[in-house]
Amino acid sequence: MRQAIMTSPGVIEFKNTSAPKEIKPNEVLLKIEKIGVCGSDIHVYHGEHPATPYPVIQGHEYSATVEVVGKQVSKVKPGMKATARPQLVCGVCGPCKRGQYNACQNLKVQGFQAPGVAQDYFIVPEDRVVVLPDSLTFEQGAMVEPAAVGAHSTSRVAEIKGKNVVVSGAGTIGNLVAQFAMARGAKKVLITDINNYKLQKAKECGIEATLNVSETPFEEGIKSIFGNEGFQVGLEAAGVQSSLDVLIANVEKGGDVVILGVYAKNPTVNMYYVGEHELNLSGSMMYRHEDYEVAVQMIAEGKIITEPLISKHFPFEEYANAYKYIEQKEGETMKVIIDL
Known part of the structure; x- marks a missing residue:
């Protein structure tokens, strides 16, 4: 062979x-x-x-x-x-x-x-x-393997259904994470990046709300998508310091930030915001068997494209x-x- x-x-x-x-x-x-x-x-x-x-x-x-x-x-x-x-x-x-x-x-x-x-x-x-x-x-x-990453990371939040969600990073993983957030019943899902090609691919996969943060400031884009509701869940899939910063600084108090991006350099974390805003900051590592099974099911049902x-x-x-x-x-x- x-x-x-x-x-x-x-x-x-x-x-x-x-x-x-x-x-x-x-x-x-x-x-x-x-x-x-x-x-x-x-x-x-x-x-x-x-x-x-x-x-x-x-x-x-x-x-x-x-x-x-x-x-x-x-x-x-x-x-x-x-x-x-x-x-x-x-x-x-x-x-x-x-x-x-x-x-x-x-x-x-x-x-x-x-x-x-x-x-x-x-x-x-x-x-x-x-x-x-x-x-x-x-x-x-x-x-299925990258889709299972999306399945697992979105399960790291106690309840994502009915919440507004921001996914930072529109590469393959970020795209699948955003799709899973939608499939799990998130109210609105916004995906951000600095690459319009990747953001267009997000739209082709049914992720309607996209934001190029190199063209529109994050805070301005959030306001235009969510209005006064803001967002309650942030998923960091870019592995970039700046994207982690804006998620922590802008997520609703008491909200969730899940980190699944891989960082070339260890980021610093604004612990003032984490502590004073009582945020739930968690990591997400790969997947478990049930995440694979859910990924297969969702792809087969056409919920993940x-x-x-x-x-x-x-x-x-x-x-x-x-x-x-x-x-x-x-x-x-x-x-x-x-x-x-």
Whole structure:
């Protein structure tokens, strides 16, 4: 089978190796169909991901066909469409014991600290497999992982239904977060960015309220969208100091600010506002199994739209060209898909 191995930053080498022949009773052999390239993958490509050693087989957003199942596997059968969570957890630390395994003390993520799916076949245990309905395309299946980030982050607020929500950052993740806020019953959802291409993609996905904060001041835009109601929930998906600042400074007192963006430099937090305004400031780390299941359901029901987010496809043999394309088209690219 084929493997794409990133041997050092910016260098991808291809290798032919034997396909797996034996699986354990609880395991599933997947034939990988499509892989999504995410922002964290790009950090690895540039040598800017602090927790990823080289060489590494990348790939953690994907769709697949079930090829073979172990003797104890009961929920999937050969021929089914599927995907799976890339989290390797210890199961014995405090977070794992209380069901918060997405924040495992010893977490490893396939594609970063463990081999990923940039290969024709891949083995996963049944408990991490998520079945995709036949109605979903393999392209949609590769979008389940980022959609699950949206599902999880919007569940970090005790109650989002009926509230006004601002999502900062209109990239693929921010877009899906905003869509999930809408799907969970938010009253109004506004998405902000400095890139009109991304804001147009938001509109194509049904997010009507958009704001380019490089053209209109945040406070002015908030007033025009929400009037005197303001907003009660802010989700920071840009990983930018300025966006965190305006969310904390302007969210309604007693409101929620959820941080899921990845920061190149640690931001400072205005603790005066957090304390004096009694804000609920929380982080959001990846997802749990139920978030994957909700993401699949929402995509299948048409409540989460992924098609406008797909910018381009590349064949497996042109893996490196996918990264070069993303570099060249920065600001005009959402999600790039690798076809196996």
